[in-house]
Amino acid sequence: MTLWLLLQTTPDASVDWALFIGRFHPLLVHLPIGFLLAAGLLEAGRRWGSLSVERTTVGWLLLWSALGATVSCVAGYLLSLGGGYDTDILTEHQWQGIGVAVFSWLAWAVQADWTGQRLARLYLPLLTIALVLLGAAGHHGGSLTHGSDYLTQYAPQPIRTLAGAPDRPKSVVKPITDINQALVYAQIVDPILQSRCTQCHNAEKAKGGLRLDTPEQLKKGGEDGPVLLAGNSLKSAMVGRCLLPESDDDHMPPKGKPQLTESQLALLTWWIDQGASFDKRVADLPQPDKIRPALVSLAGNSPVDQEQPTAGSATSSPELTRPVPPANPQAVAALTKIGLLVLPLAAGHNQLEVSAVNTPTFSDAQAALLPALKDQLVWLKLGNTPITDASLTQIAQLSNLQKLHLEHTRITDTGLKSLASLPKLEYLNLYATDITDAGLTTIATLPALTSVYLWQTRVTPAGIAALQRTRPDLLISSGTDSRTLADFSKPEPTTTK
Structure with missing residues (x-):
């Protein structure tokens, strides 16, 4: 009754209760799996x-199996309302799940003597059918989530043959030996999409009605319209979604999934800005200086080989492999002692990333420890901490800093001026801070800056448009409506006297 009243009275029109409850399905479904398997194993051992x-122990397990399967079926149905699943596989999975619930109830009823001794001999067949359906439902559930070949995708060919799976397709993406002659879409863009996006946007599972597995589907877009606007990556949803904070529900790939590396995102952005051609080669397109390291890093390799979002994949930037002395062990120990993560960015190199992801109380006083790693520290993540402008005077001493996360901190325009002394800063995240248009003046002076994030700050569309005119090379993500920003970007009309 309480849940029913909550569903009826919620004032938030953006809440989708069906999907909210449905998303508990992956959690709930493990309960009947565990209980039913345990019941089957104990029954076998007993006999x-x-x-x-x-017998009562097995009975209790069967009862919880039946209850868990029933609740999981309800949650699974609600989850399916969100769409984006292969209809045939979904239907099979749905009925198999219902079958698990039904036969679990029947097995429990017979085992508990609710039906009398006349049906006792049906107990083992009913339990066996429930277990078989459980395996089938689990397999199809995995197919819905990971694709129909998720079990056999990496299996040796003899096992694939025994399982009735087709022969492993030979890769059509050849290693890139001459980067200038590489087909941009087929050999660079598509492998990135295959490794990061098509798990959820393919022929069998098209989340949001979107498929990214073929050029035709990519051009078509999804339920929310086109995701690719040739010539304008900033207005292309397939890039915009990737630039959102990972905690945002609209961020892609979803949190917990392998994320695009900076090089991969840069290559997608470059391809779209150059017209999103599906047949041109690298030599046919302009190659800005900032994209050349990412292209050079692909030479002699298949793009798929570089898909892992590890620190080593970031070595396309020359600065990240430039020789620097090893970090002072005492300085590293001082940071780890207060809970900061200190991680190497690439094997065999001394550049470091420092993150306060596990230290939400990181303070201005503790920021004084950072300059001891001024040569090695290139990526710094201090988001969601209470630091103020005082910390920025310490950060300003990190002369090799390239990436800086300051989202959800207490910094202001005044403190931002300290960052003007950072000659190599390429990425700056100011999401949910009190930065205003005055702070954009400092941002415009950062010579190496390529990306800045200004969601939920106090900057205005006019300020962002002015910054974009001053720095047309700068990727600005602000959440500002594109039409509004375009209006502010228009030149002022001339007047005649």
């Missing part, structure tokens, strides 16, 4: 004489 188990 073979190798276990001394009371």
